[in-house]
Amino acid sequence: MPRYRDLTHTARPSDAPRVVDPKNPVRTSDPGALQMLKMLEGKNIETVFDRVVAQQPQCTFGYKGVCCRICIAGPCRVKKEDGPGSRGICGASAYTIVSRNLVRLIAGGAASHSEHARHVLHTAHALVEGHAPDYEIKSTAKLHKLAQRLGISTLDREDKEILKDVVELGYADFGRYQDRPLAFLDSFMTQGRRNKFQHTNVMPKAIDGTVTELIAQTAMGVDNDPVNIIFGGIKTALADLAGEYVGTTLSDVLFGIPEPIVSEANLGVIDPKMVNIAVHGHNPVLSEMVVAAARKMKAEAQKVGAEGINVVGICCTGNELLMREGVYLATSSASQEMAIMTGALDAMVVDIQCIYPSVQTAAECFHTKIITTEGIMKTPGAQHLAFKPETAMEDAQKLVTIAIEAYKQRDPNKISIPNERHKLVAGFSIEALTDIFSKVCPERPISVLTDAILSGQIKGVALMAGCNNLKRSQDESHIAILKELVKNDVFVIATGCSAGAFAKFGLMSPLAVEAYAGEGLKSFLKMLENANPQLTTGLPLVFHVGSCVDNSRASDLAVAMADELGVDIPKVPFVASAPEAMHEKAVAIGTWCVTLGLPTHVGSLPPVEGSDLVYGITTQIAHDVFGGNFIFEVDPLIGAQKLLNALEYRTWKLNIHKKTAEKNETPIAQGW
């Protein structure tokens, strides 16, 4: 059954081409990146866009998920509908192969987010143990709130004692063997979700164990029941969410809860007069220190003739620093090479995830130094500086020094910086949003949002998240969908490279409200602004809630709205979209979004089409069981229509349930 208000929409995707214009190497719509490409014309420098073209046409077996490479008897492909050719050598049929491949992506995603979380956790642990002198508990408020959520006593205790317990519980969540729910998941959910996860046996007990188990489950000759495999995947996706919660909450404790902050974005923020250091990847543990070190080392920079040090962010490290420190966002995932090609980037310090191996190749054409910092992330030819929390500031200063040294090697002839830069307002943690709402209704802040939805002033909430995927032009889908949503009065929050896209395009600015928001959304934002005269920044068209681990903040908002409405998440007019999903992490996030009970649009097809069963579960049956479902649609405008329709559908149903409950004088129906 389709879950749209308008029944002309179905669970099937449109006929739009899966790779738009496959031979065109101009695969970005980002004005900064476009300028950069223009400047590079004739210079014979290879970029990601060239490689996309070179990869076409891509393997359709892999694309549909029916290529099995789990054992080395293969690779096996599903070639026929019936007979021996319809199965792998071991007899695995399409639904087994597709589901196994799919959930292994989730395992990869969960491993990634939890790796990020583990790093933050180790840092917090080192702090508690007194081995991380450069870190502090920046937000006592967050620590106390977190501890209370986790059931850890805060009364008459030192902050470090409290943090110690939080960290211990975090470690336990990584390695628990007893059948007890993950604290960093369970504590943040609605009662309804908690029950649902328990009853359907998808509540993980440990992050690491769940990922390992899934790999074991999907090894050759183990699970071949697609439903059981998918439930294993769902459990792992929830472990991913737990990892995100660890990452977000402890980062807030160590580096502060984001608050509204003004900054700028796109390649134009790279300043030719400064030593420019890009921090790229995902983790704030190191990059926060780089920012602090840079502030301290202005004099050293001046000694080599620069005006100072300009730290800029790329990808989610950029988002982390933008949210807390107002650091400029140079660019997002697919255009990361472009930052180097400005010729004015002196160093790119990377941590983990979404870092193209090609950055080193690109850097070789310039003076830029690439420095890897994590034991699990190295690049041949790049410098490696093993970063340790114990010596964080010292390490950070070494990194800055490398940049300053590199500055001296700059070739002025190679400098070509696009003049594209846009003002923006970011920093909207859920705490910050709640604070804004509370100026309208101090007793029930979230009711400000839910009442606006019930009254029809706004249509609902959408989380826009995820990566870049160059099957279409970079950022095109992010931008197109955002514009459709806000035009139709949807309150949009954004994370990751989706947020990056909006920032780069100037859509994360109060100025964009007038140009793009529908009347309802405009009046809603105006009302919030009027109630918050202290917010001199104004409110943006779309609210940046953080990096991709900070999708946990979106989960928080959905939970808060559900609690406010007295229903479970599947009834909340809240949708999610990853218009340009690429990373395994996106598969994990999308899966937990669906499991939380959200209609979740993905604008690039994951490899599921090789099995009708898997496609049917993800797009239809998931809704019957969990209350959320995937919407696979590559055409951004159709995708936006489906998202809007999914919101209308929810509000329609919610209103009928509310009315029916009033009429019959019963509690509201719990079904969805």
Next chain:
Amino acid sequence: MSMEQIYEEAIKDPNNQPKKLLRKAYDGTVIAMTYAEILLNRAIKDYGEAQTIGYPDTAYYLPVITCLSGEKVTKLGELVPILNRLRNQVRTELTFENARLWGESVLYAAEVIETIHYLRGDEPKVKPWTGFLGDPVVRKHGIKMVDWTIPGVAVVLGRAKDSKAAKKIIDNLMGKGFMIFLCDEVIEQLLEENVKIGEDYIAFPLGNFTQVIHAVNYAFRAGLAFGGIPAGERENHRDYQRRRVRAFVLHLGELDDVKVAAEMGAIFMGFPVLTDQTLGEDMQIPDWYISEPDYEKLVPLALEVRGIKLTNIELPIPVNFGPAFEGETIRKGDTYVEFGGGRTTAFELVQMVGPDNIEDGRVTVIGPDIDTVPEGSKLPLGIKVDIYGRKMQADFEGVFERRIHYFANYGEGVWHVAQRDLCWVRISKDARAKGFLMKHFGELLIAKLKEEFPAIIDRVEVTIMLDQAAVDEGIVLARERYKARDDRMRSLTDESVEDFYSCLLCQSFAPNHVCIVTPERVGLCGAVSWLDAKASHEIAPNGPNQPIPKGLAIDDLKGMWQSCNDYLYKASNNTLEEVNLYTLMDRPMTSCGCFEAIMAIVPEANGLMITTREHSGMTPCGMTFSTLAGTCGGGMQTPGFMGIGRSYILSKKFIPADGGIARIIWMPKELKEFIREDFVQRSLDEGIGADFIDKIADESIGTTAEEILPFLEENGHPCFGLDPLM
């Protein structure tokens, strides 16, 4: 024809199966089976294998399983081997034959899933959603299912192309009197359109997804409760479903794997599936899985495929009409105009007239009709129905007069209670808005009386009086007729008549059950009195009500007649030989399943208790109504237990061989109040005092023998002085 034979025609060439549909069904089966397994094993982990499980208010355990394989599941752990057996039944080859078995497996899976939902208290249902329907609901509608007032059962799931289209389909089905089960968003669509759905309207909004299994749970219990088919006789139950339960499935909106798989379960039971989706040949099975995108054609095609022929006439009234609206209540706030009920003078009268004093088909409204009065008016009302028929008898006046109640209530927005000069009528604002007038009230009476009693009624004329003077005049005449009729009724006793009547109406559902209706013993459904049966015999001389010439009694006290025994033997398909009409303890009358109340002995008190369909609580015999009903339905003689019509309690022939009403030691409060006035009179007649009813215990005293015994003793209940029951 065996069950498997009915599918033979569907697939002409076994090498050319509708693979696309079958693959979808297979995939859905895989999903359902594993999902059930995941939930089950998690539940076992949380609760242990010994955990008690079951649905509320049923004596049939998990009806799908009880019915098909006979396992009376009460413990969680028992589900494991059952589910495994059904998992094993799932074979991968894509054939229609295999698909029906997948369907059966999915019925089990859904039953397991729903059972666990109930165990965990997941998503408790609020009105109008029903979830599992208890036995009392099944029994309540039994009589209407057997007399084809409910001509069929429609299971509607998914979501229609729009809410208006959903309403149109359901209005159509309700107008035809269908029992309707709803699942998924068609429910919200109907709520949006203010279509009346819920238990009161025989249109059950079950819930979502696997909750459609509760339609199956309902249907299967018909075979157990009425059909007397033993648990586990899979083929007989399927055959019963196919023959007796005229059901079909309408799947609206986009298909999904699990729904298609579950629909194979419906086909396994003999019910065809129709969908509004446009499907190719490889997605259809002729006669069984059918695509019909045209909403206008969907219901007629469903009726045709299922072989349901309707005899109902179209009524010339502006509101919907059918048994769906019988349970509709019109609250004060929804009332446009009301009549009687002690607020104004009102009466209703059916009288036999000669051929010259009647103009057939005429409705006369005396006084201004309701379109000229303001909302909230209270008006006087006289309903006079004149009937002429060559076979009409004065005795039938009361029978037809009682029909006014049913016919009126079948109208949407028309509410009628009580009778004679106590009658009370409300017309809703909604009905008025649609143009309903009291003239239509008259027209519907004429149409329905002629439709249902064509053999007796030749001419009908109705006069509706809305004018005080006319009502005042009419009521005097009416009261004279009531008195004359009461005198006649008093003279109508078991002794005074020559014939008893049989009632085999329920044999369409309970093939061995035989009711014998006497002037002093109403049928156990409460709906067929001796006069009803007599009138019915006039209408259909070969119908379900046959005269049994009484002849000489073998046993006057227990009420055994040779003629009754002879009739019983044949009519029960040679399964029962003798019956006593006046005792509970020795070869008592059988029960079909749709009884209003059940009585059962309480040996500790040397008496008997009575409980009703409406009372869901525990009783002193240690069983609820549902459990009790499960022990004595299906056309079996069960000494010590018997289903009865409530008014039989007031009869002079209430088990005289066992000591009559003095035996009654417990009744629910509600029943006491329902019969109080007449029961007090009966107690006085019996010489056991006007306060006897207060010596009878009820649920406020206790629900076990131990709890009520002291009360009975303290109040000097006569039961202790009676002969030992056993």
